[in-house]
Amino acid sequence: MEYYPGTGRNHLFVPGPSNIPEKVQQAMARNNEDHRSPAFPKFSKSLLEDVKQIFKSKISTSFIFPSTGTGAWEISLTNTLSPGDKILTFRSGQFGVLWIRMMQRLKLDVDVVDSEWGTGVDLGILKKKLDEDSDFAIKALCIIHNETSTGVTNDLAAIRGILDAYKHPALLLVDGISSIGALDFRMDEWKVDVAITGSQKALGLPTGLGIVCASPKAIEASKTSKSIRAYFDWADYLEFYKVGSYWPYTPSGQLLYGLRAALDLILEEGVDNVIKRHHRLGHATRLAVRAWGLQLCTKKEEWYSDTVTAVRVPSHINSGDVVRLAWKKYDLSLGVGLNEVAGKVFRIGHLGFINELQVLAALVGVEMTLRDVGYPVKLGSGVAAAAAYLQHSTPFIASRL
Ligand SMILES: Cc1ncc(COP(=O)(O)O)c(C=O)c1O
Incomplete structure (x- = not known):
């Protein structure tokens, strides 16, 4: 040979x-800089505002965590739910398997609907589950928008329509890790409560940022949710947002400048x-x-x-x-x-x-x-x-x- x-x-x-596009690579090739300098908040604010355009959201609060997508899963669950809370979710691919494993480790009460790999959320089963839930025991519906292991995109508009038809108050938590910034995603219109993505997917950055948007309802839920959280508590961010400084700890300046360049490219297109x-x-x-x-x-x-x-x-x-x-x-x-x-x-x-x-x-x-x-x-x-x-x-x- x-x-x-x-x-x-x-x-x-x-x-x-x-x-990673060249413009993003170049934007990241820079020295460290003081993230507490008077100039930094303006820069951070532009990122927090512009990521919301990718999520198609005006009303949510955005967070840029040092994390991978897996950490963003944890952020979405622990900030909004308490141990023992009932979650309804669907498993027909590897990322469903992993997210559910995390839910169980966090002591959430997970009702899992299994289906053949390569299928998506069965809307009939979703309706049946909501039919059986007249006392609204389900606190959250967790959906993977795009199951990366099988190439399956779920119809979030239809899922939201069903929740609305039942006037069901469950939070809608969506993994948009391989969809947001690439597929049609409308956070406000579909009343998604927490949506997450990771920097290494549609945003064309290195791994390392977990981008999270939370609806007003999700922020409200976090005030009473009892899951143990520390590093990933978005309340720490909210405190810093009040004073106009945007990270409770040291962010990666290089990744943030990369994010700026990636957002510019997406918004220009x-x-x-x-x-x-x-x-x-x-x-x-x-x-x-x-x-x-x-x-x-x-x-x-x-x-x-x-x-x-x-x-x-x-x-x-x-x-x-x-x-x-x-x-x-x-x-x-x-x-x-x-x-x-x-x-x-x-x-x-x-x-x-x-x-x-x-x-x-x-x-x-x-x-x-x-x-x-x-x-x-x-x-x-x-x-x-x-x-x-x-x-x-x-x-x-x-x-x-
Ligand atoms: C749909 C989905 N969710 C979650 C993850 C986990 O993300 P990460 O590997 O960044 O932790 C991935 C990674 O490929 C994914 O495709």
């Missing part, structure tokens, strides 16, 4: 961490255009998968995710081999199958700051790899299907008109 040292760029197509771009890339990827004759892990079109495509491989192929080989030979990083779908699924992440040609490059890399592992895909078949669609759907670059 021939080896060569590898050159050019890694094609990073895992569903987070995502590619326009949040709705960013969402449309993700739809184009997601749709193009799904067209390629269809042309290869492969199935998605996602069971129904209504759940198709525009940030990650989970592809099922035929049973004689191990999807882990696809991921390993793509990386070893073509410098293409794909997502592995997790837990129940390990070996059966590989994932193509298409979120954050990427464009049409980058996705086409990844698709050709997948085609070559599939042939390498013994799946007889016709070279160019998926790329042709995706390109035919992208050629007609890609808009001009606004600044170059």
